[in-house]
Amino acid sequence: MATSQVPPSVPWHFTELDDRLFQIRGRTFFFVAVLFAVILLVTFIFLYARWVCRFHQLTTFSAPLPVHRLPSSPPQQGLGATTIISLPITLYKPPAAKEDAPGAAANDAGECSICLGVFEDGEKVKILPPCRHCYHSECVxxxxxxxxSCPLCRVSLCIDPSNNLEMV
Incomplete structure (x- = not known):
């Protein structure tokens, strides 16, 4: 007859547990203490480096520049209010569908490429002179x-003072 091996019984009562398995011995405590010290040291070095960088930035930007190295004013990014107001505003009229080109009506559908809203018949739209693209007035x-520049084709709308042209 074969003898079957019975697994050892598992103690289920808390008084039967052996606490010696959970003790921290000298070598383990040493490694935990060294690991904690290394993490603490790296954290302090990181915080110190961050403080030095911030202090360096503050002193660099607060120091006045020499007179001969003063930066010029940055170029204006957008258009002036008078130029924006002077752009023509018209009432939108949908293009007539062409009989000979079946896909032309879908391609010519008026849509503001900024807000992606469809133009309604009689709605005010602003037309940019160089490229003739039209947008809702508020959007453009x-x-x-x-x-x-034009949001769609990026043609420049800046006034060129050297030429006597209204738009470039």
């Missing part, structure tokens, strides 16, 4: 305050 005005 907000765009032109920070940019000086």
């Amino acid at each position: 005005d907000r765009w032109l305050r920070s940019h000086s």
